[in-house]
Amino acid sequence: MLRIAGLDLVWPDGRKALDGVDLTVGAGEFLSIVGPSGCGKSTLLRIVAGLIPPSAGGLDWSDAPTSGGIGFVFQEPTLMPWAKVLDNVRLPLDLARVPRKEGGVRAMQQLERVGLADFSAAYPRELSGGMRMRVALARALVTRPRLLLLDEPFAALDEITRFKLNDDILALWREAGVTALFVTHSVFEAVYLSTRVAVMSARPGRIVADIAIDLQHHRQQSMRTEPAFGALCRRVSDARSAGMAGGMAGGEVAA
Amino acid sequence: MTGAGIWRWLAPLLLGVLVLALWEWAVRALDVPVFVLPAPSAVARALVADYPLLLGSLWLTLKITLQAFVLALITGVGLAVLFAQSRTLSAALYPYAVILQVTPVVAIAPLVIIWVGYERVDLALLILAWIVAFFPILSNATLGLTAVDPNLRDLFRLNGAGRWQTLWRLQMPSALPYILAGAKVSGGLALIGAVVAEFVAGSGTASGLAWRIVESGNRLNIPRLFAALLLLSLLGILIFAALSWLQRRLLARWHESEIGRGA
Numbered sequence: 001m002l003r004i005a006g007l008d009l010v011w012p013d014g015r016k017a018l019d020g021v022d023l024t025v026g027a028g029e030f031l032s033i034v035g036p037s038g039c040g041k042s043t044l045l046r047i048v049a050g051l052i053p054p055s056a057g058g059l060d061w062s063d064a065p066t067s068g069g070i071g072f073v074f075q076e077p078t079l080m081p082w083a084k085v086l087d088n089v090r091l092p093l094d095l096a097r098v099p100r101k102e103g104g105v106r107a108m109q110q111l112e113r114v115g116l117a118d119f120s121a122a123y124p125r126e127l128s129g130g131m132r133m134r135v136a137l138a139r140a141l142v143t144r145p146r147l148l149l150l151d152e153p154f155a156a157l158d159e160i161t162r163f164k165l166n167d168d169i170l171a172l173w174r175e176a177g178v179t180a181l182f183v184t185h186s187v188f189e190a191v192y193l194s195t196r197v198a199v200m201s202a203r204p205g206r207i208v209a210d211i212a213i214d215l216q217h218h219r220q221q222s223m224r225t226e227p228a229f230g231a232l233c234r235r236v237s238d239a240r241s242a243g244m245a246g247g248m249a250g251g252e253v254a255a
Numbered sequence: 256m257t258g259a260g261i262w263r264w265l266a267p268l269l270l271g272v273l274v275l276a277l278w279e280w281a282v283r284a285l286d287v288p289v290f291v292l293p294a295p296s297a298v299a300r301a302l303v304a305d306y307p308l309l310l311g312s313l314w315l316t317l318k319i320t321l322q323a324f325v326l327a328l329i330t331g332v333g334l335a336v337l338f339a340q341s342r343t344l345s346a347a348l349y350p351y352a353v354i355l356q357v358t359p360v361v362a363i364a365p366l367v368i369i370w371v372g373y374e375r376v377d378l379a380l381l382i383l384a385w386i387v388a389f390f391p392i393l394s395n396a397t398l399g400l401t402a403v404d405p406n407l408r409d410l411f412r413l414n415g416a417g418r419w420q421t422l423w424r425l426q427m428p429s430a431l432p433y434i435l436a437g438a439k440v441s442g443g444l445a446l447i448g449a450v451v452a453e454f455v456a457g458s459g460t461a462s463g464l465a466w467r468i469v470e471s472g473n474r475l476n477i478p479r480l481f482a483a484l485l486l487l488s489l490l491g492i493l494i495f496a497a498l499s500w501l502q503r504r505l506l507a508r509w510h511e512s513e514i515g516r517g518a
Contacts, residue, residue: 069415072410074406074409078406078407080424080428081509091414091424094424095420095424096414143414
């Protein structure tokens with residue numbers, strides 16, 4: 001679906017954020033990008049979204065997500081506090097000038113999918129953090145995007161809510177048949193969710209490992225304690241540590 | 256809540272009654288001449304006796320204040336929207352808006368009157384009150400329109416939002432709390448502006464409350480002066496209360512400033 005090739009990003013002040021990032025995203029994948037904070041993984045996501053132009057290299061879309069565009073979920077729920085939940089979910093459709101009535105129906109369906117149909121008339125501040133994040137997910141999926149970008153969406157949530165949302169996002173991903181690009185600093189979360197995990201080095205960010213997660217397709221919380229899960233976490237974790245040390249000159253951790 | 260709530264109303268009320276009683280007693284006991292300090296009862300009598308005259312003046316002052324306020328709201332927000340669209344325009348115009356603000360209105364009043372003509376004093380009053388009321392709305396609206404959650408701005412960009420969509424769906428609602436806070440200040444200033452303008456430019460043809468105060472002072476009709484003053488205060492309180500109510504009404508369900516006030 002997308003080939004990222006030799007992508008560099010240099011900030012105006014001369015700091016180099018990304019250094020020759022190569023990454024292929026296949027259609028239907030759930031690809032996580034793991035890396036230490038400040039490694040530029042969120043920046044990479046913003047470049048893919050078209051919010052920041054890269055300094056060099058580029059994005060090669062074999063299958064550009066034009067129709068539904070790109071869904072983006074931020075670190076914060078990023079809801080409009082003055083608008084009701086339903087209006088927040090409908091926003092991307094409103095901006096695309098989808099007729100109001102049709103937009104309302106589609107937004108409501110998406111709210112049902114995240115289990116918040118009863119809260120359509122509530123304001124964001126009346127919801128819990130986890131519920132707000134689910135509204136943000138509904139909003140990102142309401143346009144039926146081909147590509148869903150998630151920028152550490154669960155980082156600010158407590159662990160129980162986080163586990164619950166992990167299962168929710170997997171269900172939504174399967175149901176919507178969407179390609180997901182997920183940025184996180186949590187190794188466990190990445191392994192639990194993904195079909196593939198790419199590991200980034202400390203700044204300037206490069207991809208230092210690309211690990212296929214060959215666990216069974218249907219993930220369950222009980223898998224978190226299984227040996228295979230632990231082994232994969234270990235591999236991702238080792239690659240991350242190596243990347244943080246920065247001594248990876250040319251070396252690739254084999255997938 | 257109930258005990259403390261009632262007390263919050265009762266305490267200032269009791270204090271007011273006490274002060275009025277003390278005032279009345281002091282004026283009578285010390286035999287203060289009425290042209291120095293009239294007793295509250297004398298002010299009340301003047302209020303009743305001069306009722307038609309004062310009401311006419313009240314209406315004129317209210318009219319100019321409201322017109323100036325609405326004009327300030329429209330021009331302030333309008334200019335802020337222009338500023339938010341273009342940094343260059345904002346940089347070029349903002350200093351002049353500040354100059355307009357810091358120049359004492361009394362100093363430009365004679366000029367404004369000459370320009371609009373003595374036969375249209377009402378218009379002169381309106382312009383002067385507008386100059387005073389306009390700036391808080393402009394500066395608050397400008398701040399509010401630019402203080403938008405950067406992630407929400409990105410979300411709008413990502414979904415291909417146009418300039419107008421971003422303005423109406425994102426910047427305006429974000430700016431609303433700021434604009435309302437500015438309006439609250441500006442409402443009071445519009446009244447002050449109208450009063451100051453009347454002091455300088457009022458005449459027999461435009462006799463608002465401030466003009467009545469000047470006139471009553473010249474004629475040593477001090478009870479009437481106090482009555483006009485009382486009406487001015489009430490007008491100010493009314494404007495403040497109305498704008499506070501509007502602020503609560505519009506922001507109650509979503510903005511932090513109004514949450515937990517039980518409106």
